[in-house]
Amino acid sequence: xxxxIIIGGGAAGLxxxxxxxxxxxxxxxxxxxxxxxxxxxTYEVDNYPGVNDNPSGAxxxxxxxxxxxKFDIEFTTETAKNILGxxxxxxxxxxxxxxxxxxCIIFATGASPRKLGVEGEDRFxxxxxxxxxxxDGAFFKGQDVAVVGGGNTAFEDALYLARFAKSVxxxxxRDKFRAAATLVEKAKENNKISFVLDSEVSKIEGDTTxxxxxxxxxxxxxxxxxxxxxxxxxxxxxxxxxxxxxxVELDENGFIKTNNKMETNIxxxxxxxxxxxxxxxxxxxxxxxxxxxATSAINYING
Ligand code: NAP
Numbered sequence: 251x252x253x254x255i256i257i258g259g260g261a262a263g264l265x266x267x268x269x270x271x272x273x274x275x276x277x278x279x280x281x282x283x284x285x286x287x288x289x290x291x292t293y294e295v296d297n298y299p300g301v302n303d304n305p306s307g308a309x310x311x312x313x314x315x316x317x318x319x320k321f322d323i324e325f326t327t328e329t330a331k332n333i334l335g336x337x338x339x340x341x342x343x344x345x346x347x348x349x350x351x352x353x354c355i356i357f358a359t360g361a362s363p364r365k366l367g368v369e370g371e372d373r374f375x376x377x378x379x380x381x382x383x384x385x386d387g388a389f390f391k392g393q394d395v396a397v398v399g400g401g402n403t404a405f406e407d408a409l410y411l412a413r414f415a416k417s418v419x420x421x422x423x424r425d426k427f428r429a430a431a432t433l434v435e436k437a438k439e440n441n442k443i444s445f446v447l448d449s450e451v452s453k454i455e456g457d458t459t460x461x462x463x464x465x466x467x468x469x470x471x472x473x474x475x476x477x478x479x480x481x482x483x484x485x486x487x488x489x490x491x492x493x494x495x496x497x498v499e500l501d502e503n504g505f506i507k508t509n510n511k512m513e514t515n516i517x518x519x520x521x522x523x524x525x526x527x528x529x530x531x532x533x534x535x536x537x538x539x540x541x542x543x544a545t546s547a548i549n550y551i552n553g
Contacts, residue, residue: 251351252278254547255343257330257493258358260287261533262523264314265540266356266547271321273548278324278350280343285325286311287360288524289533293384293410298533307384310533336497336516354518354547357494357506358540361487361524361531366398370454371483378460383407383482390415395480396463398451400424404484405433411482412442419476421446421465446476454481489525501527512543518550 254270256263259281270277284290292307301310315325328345333355335341343350363381365371371379380386383397387407391414397407400422411418420437425447427434437443449465452473456462463481465474489505498514498521499507505528506521508514514521522539524531 251340251353252276253352253551254278254354254356254544255280255350255352256356256358257343258282258287258360258490258523258525259285259315259325260358260360260523261289261311261314261536262360262525262540262543263287263356263358264311264318265537266358266522266544267318267323267540268314268321269541269544270548271318271323273544275544275548275551277321278326278352279318280326280328280330280345282329283327285315288362291382291384292533293387295533298537307533314537330493333497336519339518341518353551354520356512356540356543356547357491357498357514357519357521357525358523358536358543359490359494359525361489363483364486364488366451366483366485368451368453370456370460374454374456374460374481377458378456378479379454379481379483381483383410383484386480387411387414387482390480392416393479394419394477395482396421396451396476396478397482397484398422399484399486400427400429401484401486402429402433403486405429405437407482407484408437408443409433409440411480412440415442415480418443419446419478420444421449421451421463421476423450423468424448446474449474451481487524487531491525494521494525503527510542511546512539513546518547520546 253275289307289311332344452466506526512520520543522543523536
């Protein structure tokens with residue numbers, strides 16, 4: 251019997267584990283295939299307070315896991331398939347092999363990149379289409395690449411890729427950006443980065459790898475070919491809430507609804523990190539959510 255089962259081993263889940271473990275809670279983290287979540291796709295972390303040696307996201311997640319292990323947290327790579335007795339004091343998390351009993355559950359299942367949904371996107375995934383500049387950017391040294399999106403991720407990706415690539419074309423469907431003004435300024439000052447605005451990618455083309463993308467200007471309808479060998483898609487994220495959504499309430503975009511104690515609409519079920527409705531999705535906010543969720547669970551258990 252566990253006090254707390256944490257589903258998800260990214261920043262939110264590992265932070266929750268540290269708080270739970272320090273309070274002596276018997277805790278199991280179901281981390282899926284690997285821990286770290288989206289952190290693993292971050293090339294360099296430079297906005298986590300106190301961590302100013304610019305580790306990669308993978309290294310920071312390794313440090314977080316080691317930190318959690320100090321407190322005798324148990325980890326499993328099993329996947330939660332079902333939860334029984336959600337309104338009972340003891341709930342059961344079923345995996346393919348085991349049944350785990352617990353007093354509390356924290357959903358920290360994160361999010362994943364949104365796709366464009368255009369011709370060629372799936373076909374060229376891994377051979378020119380990428381959702382992770384930090385992971386794949388270095389493969390495009392000296393080549394022409396495109397980034398799609400107008401948010402912080404798209405701009406950070408464009409700036410990062412400009413270090414290796416010959417040119418970076420940022421394609422955005424409007425002429426206003428969601429990205430922070432400082433990032434936009436930096437990108438505008440970078441002579442490797444150019445902009446194609448008010449335009450959508452209509453198809454991604456090539457033979458065995460990407461060689462061209464076709465854009466369509468939304469105002470004029472004009473189609474333009476941009477010869478590139480890489481397309482980095484950075485058009486936002488979608489929550490991994492399909493499992494949690496069978497038990498707790500989601501918002502209209504599929505994120506888990508919580509209050510500021512990370513409580514869902516079901517007693518002793520909490521959510522933390524990118525999977526919940528939150529205005530900012532960063533490592534620091536996920537870690538903070540995990541701390542709050544674990545503390546709420548601890549308070550519930552201690553009555
Ligand atoms: P985002 O802020 O939601 O931006 C997504 C961008 O993609 C928007 O410009 C959006 O256009 C565009 N878009 C969405 N769907 C599209 C589609 N189907 N086709 C073409 N374009 C599409 O996503 P994000 O940049 O991944 O950032 C996610 C969160 O992480 C944000 O809260 C962001 O601030 C945060 N973040 C922060 C940092 C940092 O602080 N260092 C770094 C990365 C991310 P519209 O503008 O027209 O909607």
